[in-house]
Amino acid sequence: MTIFLVKPHWLRPSVAACIAFVVGLPGCAVGPDYAKPASDLAAFHNHVTASTEQAVAVAPQIDTWWTGFDDPMLVTVVQRALAQNLDLAAAFARVQQARAVAAWAGAELLPTIDFNASTTAQYQSLTSPAGSITKTFPGYSRDQREYTVGPAASWEIDLAGGLRRGAAAARGEAEAAQAEQMGTRITVAADVADAYLQIRGFQTRLAVAQDQVDTDAQLLKLIEVRRRVGAADEREVAQAQALLKQASSTLPTLRTALEAQLNRLDVLMGAQPGTYARELDIAGVIPGIPRINNTTQPLDVLRRRPDVIAAERRLAASNERIGAALSDYYPKISLSGALGFDSGDTSHLFTAGAFQAIGSGALRWRLFDFGKVDAEVKQARGANAEALALYRQAVLKAAEDVENSLMTLSQTDARRQELQGEVTALIRARDLSERSYKSGAINLTDVLDADRQLLSARDDLDSARADVARAAVSVFRALGGGWSEGQRVVTESSVASERAGSGVSSF
Incomplete structure (x- = not known):
């Protein structure tokens, strides 16, 4: 069509x-x-006339x-x-x-599949918007860690x-x-x-x-x-x-x-x-x-x-x-998703509670x-x-x-x-x-x-x-x-x- x-x-x-x-x-x-163009050429008008004396x-x-x-x-x-x-x-x-x-x-x-692993270490400011709120929580620590691991995929349809x-x-x-x-x-x-x-x-x-x-x-x-x-x-x-x-x-x-x-x-x-x-x-x-x-x-x-x-x-x-x-x-549509684990400490990284899945779609x-x-x-x-x-x-x-x-x-x-x-x-x-x-x-x-x-x-x-x-x-x-x-x-x-x-x- x-x-x-x-x-x-x-x-x-x-x-x-x-x-x-x-x-x-x-x-x-x-x-x-695509269709290959036709090439209508006439037969060659010159021919080989080399003598048989020298030809093999x-x-x-x-x-x-x-x-x-x-x-x-x-x-x-x-x-x-x-x-x-x-x-x-x-x-x-x-x-x-x-x-x-x-x-x-x-x-x-084809879809693109990557395996990602990262770790983040942060010393939280007490005067930042987030720090001024979280410092009032019991057991708050300014030393924060985050560990993530898992595959991620993306695909443009x-x-x-x-x-x-x-x-x-x-x-x-x-x-x-x-x-x-x-x-x-x-x-x-x-x-x-x-x-x-x-x-x-x-x-x-x-x-x-x-x-x-x-x-x-x-x-x-x-x-x-x-x-x-x-x-x-x-x-x-x-x-x-x-x-x-x-x-x-x-x-x-x-x-x-x-x-x-x-x-x-x-x-x-x-x-x-x-x-x-x-x-x-x-x-x-x-x-x-x-x-x-x-x-x-x-x-x-x-x-x-x-x-x-x-x-x-x-x-x-x-x-x-x-x-x-x-x-x-x-328009172009792309899909992306990630499966993995996200935890604040390594001891709970590979647990059911740390498991997370993310999916998203985009239209451009x-x-x-x-x-x-x-x-x-x-x-x-x-x-x-x-x-x-x-x-x-x-x-x-x-x-x-x-x-x-x-x-x-x-x-x-x-x-x-x-x-x-x-x-x-x-x-x-x-x-x-x-x-x-x-x-x-x-x-x-x-x-x-x-x-x-x-x-x-x-x-x-x-x-x-x-x-x-x-x-x-x-x-x-x-x-x-x-x-x-x-x-x-x-x-x-x-x-x-x-x-x-x-x-x-x-x-």
């Missing part, structure tokens, strides 16, 4: 009727029931996508980071805090459902915090994989650059020999020396970038930079990318993306706060404060509208991330294929140039030019190969991969069951 509330005035008879209705239905709660044959499980790269060291560093990363530890602590707040809000629905709405809002915030923890897990796994792939890319590029330095050094020796026999001049020697220096100058830049990624990886694993660097001293190959499912639909992504889940849970929490604000239009109604309640309700509705906009924005951002990552992967792999063809052609051209130079058919300038082109192309190719693997990581990140369905997943059905279990319904 639903009551449509208008701006109340305490003199209106309708308010009294509403109050009587609320008292008659203690299991109800004012405010709108078996598609991995999306919750452990890093195993699909078929690289044991990558699996090791990701698992280590998920166990030791400090951002993830902080996210878990935030979840614990949010759960504690939710537990506190849920406890507000949640007539309008404000406490239940507040507890539901706190649960929503706790679920949002848990979703954000899963988001942190995804980010950590993706960042670790990205750093690792960059490390392998820089190591490969360093190896290529070192090969080029060795080749140019051999070329310089050859030219010096030719100069000694009169087949080459000083200009050719200088050109060969310049080419060697050019190749050597790329090494410091690559080593600096490699060190930065090694340090980044250590920090992601919750360790001081340099802790695990030796494990990666031996250069490894850039792994091939896993196969990625092209049939993934937007609904699958929205169910897995933690940022979307968190935004939806905060939207649900803001909806519950509307009901909590509306409940202040209605913001009868003359409806203007503030109006403002609080409007604020709650405004916060709900903001949360709805943020949820819709999260949905669109998720779709944008997927589209961009799919396009980046496809186009980066297309560039890699073109660079592979360029390198193949340049290797053949360089070999032919060296043969022609040795036979005297061309001059050294042509050989040096072919060598420079090959060095640049090989460096671009290795960089592109690492970029393709990194783009695959971005796809898995965008799809929401990196956490298991076995971990607690916030679903609409689970929220509905929680609400049913708490007895919350709406007017």
Whole structure:
């Protein structure tokens, strides 16, 4: 059943009727029931077109996508980071805090029971109003003692459902915090994989650059020999020396970038930079990318993306706060009582004569404060509208991330294929140039030019190969991969069951 509330005035008879209705239905709660907004997204228009030449044959499980790269060291560093990363530890602590707040809000629905014991000692004034009267009694003593002991209980009856709405809002915030923890897990796994792939890319590029330095050094020796026999001049020697220096100058830049990624990886694993660097001293190959499912639909992504889940849970929490604000239009009733013993001396404390029971009830109604309640309700509705906009924005951002990552992967792999063809052609051209130079058919300038082109192309190719693997990581990140369905997943059905279990319904 639903009551449509208008701006109340305490003199209106309708308010009294509403109050009587609320008292008659203690299991109800004012405010709108939450309904998850529909997200009608069209199918993704970009698809993975990475070549089968680099892709691994078996598609991995999306919750452990890093195993699909078929690289044991990558699996090791990701698992280590998920166990030791400090951002993830902080996210878990935030979840614990949010759960504690939710537990506190849920406890507000239950009676509060305390056990109290006290003792009072007083030396009575003879000139006080009480002392001037009691001093005339026979056997009066100015030394007075009082001992009390026993339990006391209090309970606010949640007539309008404000406490239940507040507890539901706190649960929503706790679920949002848990979703954000899963988001942190995804980010950590993706960042670790990205750093690792960059490390392998820089190591490969360093190896290529070192090969080029060795080749140019051999070329310089050859030219010096030719100069000694009169087949080459000083200009050719200088050109060969310049080419060697050019190749050597790329090494410091690559080593600096490699060190930065090694340090980044250590920090992601919750360790001081340099802790695990030796494990990666031996250069490894850039792994091939896993196969990625092209049939993934937007609904699958929205169910897995933690940022979307968190935004939806905060939207649900803001909806519950509307009901909590509306409940202040209605009176609040609380009951309290105490059972115990009260005596002036300890010898008679636990006797039938010292036993006492106290019960009381209280009514609190913001009868003359409806203007503030109006403002609080409007604020709650405004916060709900903001949360709805943020949820819709999260949905669109998720779709944008997927589209961009799919396009980046496809186009980066297309560039890699073109660079592979360029390198193949340049290797053949360089070999032919060296043969022609040795036979005297061309001059050294042509050989040096072919060598420079090959060095640049090989460096671009290795960089592109690492970029393709990194783009695959971005796809898995965008799809929401990196956490298991076995971990607690916030679903609409689970929220509905929680609400049913708490007895919350709406007017």
